[in-house]
Amino acid sequence: MRTPPVVNSPDTAAAPRGRSMAALFCGAALMNAAMAMTSAVATIVAGDTLGAAWGAVPNSAGVVGTGVGALVLTWLAGRRGRRAGLVLGYAAAALGAGLAVVAVAVGDVAALIAGMLLLGLGNAGAQLSRYAAADLYPAHRRGFALGLLVWAGTVGAVGGPLLLDPAGAAAHRLGAAAMTGPFLAAAVAGTVAAVAALGAPAGRVRVAASPLPLRDLVRAPAARSALSVMVTAQVVMVAVMTAAPVDMHMHGHGLGAVGVILSTHTLGMFAVSPLTGRLVDRVGARPVMLAGLLSLAVAALLAAVAPEGEMALRAGALFLLGYGWNLCFVGGSGLLARDLPAAQRARVEGAVDAAVWGIAAAASLASTLLLSAGGYPALAALSCVLLAVPLVLVLFGGDVAARSSS
Template identity: 40%
Template sequence: MSHSALTTADTAAAVQRRVLTVLVGSQILSGAGLAAGITVGALLAQDMLGSTGWAGVPSALFTAGSALAAVAVGRLSQARGRRVGLAAGYLTGAIGSAAVIAAAVAGNPIALFAALFVYGAGNATNLQARYAGADLADPAHRGRAVSTVLVATTLGGVLGPNLAAPTGAIAEQLSIPYLAGPFLLAGLAYIGAAAILTVWLRPDPLLTARVLAAGTTPDVTAAARSAVTGRGGVLLGALVMIVSQLVMVAIMTMTPVHMHDHGHGTAAAGFVIAVHVGAMYLPSPLSGLLVDRFGRATVAAASALTLLAAGVLAATTPPDSLVWLTVALGLLGLGWNFGLIAGTAIITDTVPLATRAKTQGLVDVCVAVAGTTGGLASGAVTATAGYPVLTLAGGVLALAILPAVLASRDLSTD
């Protein structure tokens, strides 16, 4: 269907339903690809290098790769639409997955680090997909639209880590190191997500939104909200997502290493990360409803407090307590979810269609850099001061969101 051939029957609501359906399918697969790599990335580096101090490097590298990919996907989406931008990002992530396997087989740490950088494109694209869900959404329902895309990641995100052990066994049968096995799943999952978007994401949501906007009078409510938020909206939305990402990546990265060092096996670590990833996405419908009902700023503040609770609980939990460590990582995922949905809604409210995808890509660069910082720092902090210090510091850092929220209460959509 060409965008110029849109009829009155092809309303934004009708196209939006199709867009969300396609995005749900692609996100289920991409979630599996993302979570599989997260589960074993740090352990693979630790195994190859024999040092906990380097265990945070994989997370830092694929989040650094996310930064570059976010710019590329944003610019490509701005020029060619979401379908082309997102599909290209996932295919790049699949190439990175194959390169990780090759590096593990060769036992080459330098090649592994380079491959993890490329693998980060899948992570960036996974996050950029949430913006596609908001392109055609009514401003009053943007939180719920974003949440629909995010919650679709839950199934793959929960299955991915729990398949770490089986894919490891399959990898060994193929003469591939055990810990590289989940990257087999990641590569296939990213290829599948790219195929779904290429075939079925038609019409393109961003290009369609431009066509519909060109033929209608401006939305007074949206325009008023944009005037209220302005540059402050971009800054607040970016800050909320940046802090949430930094704290989440730092604690998440070192949790499997912390568990491994205290006698927990790969299956136990996979279970905890599966709960964490589930908490990152499964509460999305509730988060979206809260964002639309009580306002972006209110949910952003809830993100800070939830991340603080996660850090404190992880710091005070005995290393042998799988239950309470699982609860702490669940809270960590929930706090991240609150921050991502609130921040995304603020950014989308603020930025006009003419520059939307490009600006969203630039914001996600900052988010990815924050993740890189968290990943790099996490290994060093844990090696020198211990896991409890890392988690407690992360929780306290999350409180930086509160002053910005208090200074921007007029961003609430009540």
């Protein structure tokens, strides 16, 4: 008598998904912590060596590495599977952190920049892991999965800076320069993330036999709306956030006040991501993205008009800036994960992430120049002009896919 096939029960199906989600969450949290630590120290080291004007160069290299890594790891995921891409990205980050340790010890800024580029590859893996999480769930629950992986950034963004002093002290006890400590910790984090990624989904992403040119793919309504919203939100968020500490320092505020403002901003960016994901699942991506764009516009205006002594108002503006970005980022990612054809999804996801991070590098460098030229009012006015473009596109651009999801 022939034995009937065994059908997995919901419990047995949930167990592998739970392990995969734990692996993805662990990797993303560790890499966010590594980037938070190394970005802060790389700026200080480069500024001390090259002068303050060039302090942002290693960080920009890390952002560029993230953009390039999004394309490279997406290509690899189509040939060797998502697990292979994540393991490679995190291993490259560990190698980059090790290279940066040597660079800081000998004062080689060029090697430090190379190390930050490799760290960017790991950051790309952490960012792309949200799509790997979404693929584990049915379409109506992908927003929750995306939000949960974005929320992993909270662990890294909060925990990473807290490790700076202990990592420096540990390096000093080992006889090394204190500034090498955060990079040593990042090397450990990258290594552990690579090991954890062995539990990530192994399947290859689906790729069409005859893929359309990428320029044709991004003309699809879902891709066009997600790209415009996510890129614009990233530019506005990075520009206003980067300029805030500079503006506060120019008006006599100390590091304590700056730290409070940035912590409030980070809280808005990450802390409520699971709720945003559930909101995408319940009401659709389009209204979530619209709410995000409007929140960013209000935040930019509040930051511009807030009196210098009104720290509560400025903190509220930076929190709203972070949450507006969160709505746009999770909403746009959810639109891509739910409404693109499976065979084309991974290529577009990788291309959109590459564009977001590549443009973010330019926005970071341009924001302080604009602040010097016209102050916060000019920055806020430009932000509102930029936000009008995706707002009109989502409202009137014939985004059928986004309308149907809502």
